[in-house]
Amino acid sequence: MFRSRVGNRLRLLLWDGIGVWLCQRRLYQGGFIWPRIGDAVFALTQAQWQWLITGVD
Numbered sequence: 001m002f003r004s005r006v007g008n009r010l011r012l013l014l015w016d017g018i019g020v021w022l023c024q025r026r027l028y029q030g031g032f033i034w035p036r037i038g039d040a041v042f043a044l045t046q047a048q049w050q051w052l053i054t055g056v057d
Contacts, residue, residue: 003034010024011024
């Protein structure tokens, strides 16, 4: 997963077993919260991922 410098776009490379998908999500207002260097990193559950890509805070 990659975030733009401005923080309003996410790009995700996803392997589906056959090929790679490039998925993108853009926010027209606000930005995605991203961990800072040194912050703890964690895994998302399937439900959290669905919330993230649908734009739920």
